[in-house]
Amino acid sequence: MEVLIVEDDPLHRSYLHDAVRAALPECDLVLEAENGKVGEGLARQHHSAHIVMDLQMSERNGIEAARTIWKERPDTRILFWSNYADEAYVRGVSRIVPEGAAYGYVLKSASDDRLKLALRSIFMESQCVIDREVRGVQQKSLGHVNGFTEVEYEILIDIALGLTDRMIARRHNLSLRSVQNRLQQLYEKLDVYQRIGEDDGEGRYNLRSRAVAVALMRKLINYSALERAEADLNEWLGGKHS
Amino acid sequence: MEVLIVEDDPLHRSYLHDAVRAALPECDLVLEAENGKVGEGLARQHHSAHIVMDLQMSERNGIEAARTIWKERPDTRILFWSNYADEAYVRGVSRIVPEGAAYGYVLKSASDDRLKLALRSIFMESQCVIDREVRGVQQKSLGHVNGFTEVEYEILIDIALGLTDRMIARRHNLSLRSVQNRLQQLYEKLDVYQRIGEDDGEGRYNLRSRAVAVALMRKLINYSALERAEADLNEWLGGKHS
């Protein structure tokens, strides 16, 4: 049995290495990659079936790497090991996990034992293990109380990328007005209508930009989500030509 | 001699602890804090004169903590130890360092020796030590070729927060038109005028939102910068009432 570790921080990498060795004595080879790009390469080359993956790496983040790996071999077991439980990450992961695949999401702040237990559960038992805190975010994002629909999320991404209403309409095959309707919902949910500078009555935010700001501060989107979205956009733009 | 370590990751914290012990035998007490808030508290309580500070912590990031610490005792020596050399961080740091203070900025990817050397240089010799890569970013941001003025940077922050032109004008005591002029410069420098969807000619970005997106992707601003800016904004809003 082999395990591939994809993690850019050397300290964390060696810690992971030790944890894998301790939790999985049946593992006889541990590979290491220091970013998503070489991680993909190693996974392809060794047909890795067991991967521990950091999110937030330079050169190629964990979600992108996992996406291409899963596209080639959907039965790969991947444990995501991240510092944060940002909704952007959680959404990003659950968006790419294939039907019936075994995966996990545990935080770096979790205890030694939790990590080792997760390693065994996922790699040996093919079970899904989601950290409690992450699970909370996942629930909240799905629960429609103060949660965001898939469409709302998409339009959020689009304005974060700086697309105009017209572009968004074209991209999703909608009319201009429909896009604006969705925007209105979004503004409502992000609570972007608050007044500012109340001393002389008038003072609003620029709704569009404010929405992005609030979404960033609430961790609905983050750098890596933006990066992925930009890549998707360019792909779509390229595809339109053919 | 005492050293205070402010770092949220336990692994990195203990690594730092060891490095400090090894590099500074004359140090007889090493304090540790797991975020900016308790870091501030410990610094105040122990009158710490030597601090190693992570940027990017939850609860209170390194720059905010450093700002209040330096406000109280401007001769404190602080070594910033960070994963990234984002321009947002570099600007954030050099914005708050007091006149003539000794400080350093080294990356976590630096070698053991570099870290230890920096520790000695800053804490014992009161010298400034800036990592090469960080220095590069600093230079580029100052060099007016493809670099950003202080005013341009400020207006970038303002639109990232979601302020309207009118609000920005009021905040900086400018006319509406001047704000828009600055915006134009900004758009120019961020190269935001590119066409998209060229197949039928028409296709632009929403300049304002796109500018923020590009700035994020170029690491000119990031989560922590936005967080600080939001705090500043609220402070300003509060101050206007009195």
Add this chain to the structure above:
DNA sequence: GCAAAATCTGCGGGATCCCGCAAGACAGAT
């Protein structure tokens, strides 16, 4: 199968944004 609810769409209009043009203010150089 039908009514209720949600979503999509066009129209119209007020507010804001983006920006060309031109006149004044100010600093530094020759």
Add this chain to the structure above:
DNA sequence: ATCTGTCTTGCGGGATCCCGCAGATTTTGC
């Protein structure tokens, strides 16, 4: 003193955004 470059401000106008209204279409629930 003059000139040049940068920064500021006002005016005007076209494009875009934001959104109320109302009818059409789709989805949902029973």
